[in-house]
Amino acid sequence: GAGVSQSPRYKVAKRGQDVALRCDPISGHVSLFWYQQALGQGPEFLTYFQNEAQLDKSGLPSDRFFAERPEGSVSTLKIQRTQQEDSAVYLCASSSGVGTQYFGPGTRLTVL
């Protein structure tokens, strides 16, 4: 079956631009997570949705980061006024409740 998909796979932005990263979770998965992975490091939690409800956004690094999942399926992570320190791979994962998290291929964001 189809796994988690993310788009775009690669994004280059100029400093100050806004970007939007999309995640399509596995069909029927109620839980959706966003992580940020810097080069050579493990993922860092950003935010968590259960259906359309954002239950935890404690990992979002600043108010420039915003995530939504309006219909409880597709999610979008938006970064406003991008900075160079935002350069990273952004990973999306979904799970059925408390089960195993399955990851998408990630979006590599480079801010120039």
Added chain:
Amino acid sequence: AQSVAQPEDQVNVAEGNPLTVKCTYSVSGNPYLFWYVQYPNRGLQFLLKYITGDNLVKGSYGFEAEFNKSQTSFHLKKPSALVSDSALYFCAVRAGEGSNYQLIWGAGTKLIIKP
């Protein structure tokens, strides 16, 4: 606070030899433990998990992991390494029922299998 430690940045093993990738954790309550593998330019792939039950957990691609509560460890093992096992391996932990569901990750261990 929850944490995961992978003490080795890199592990080198000859093809055909057994391999071990180490992981220790700190979490309040019963842990849920996971191993994932990451190939270049690809997402994280689930290998195996421990929730409860037998301390030896078997997963994908011939990998297994042993949960040791007294040593708070969850080392990844494989009896005979393949060159294709070369990748970046991550250990992750989540506290049990009633917790936030986020995973806490180790820094990763690069596994290099030499022919």
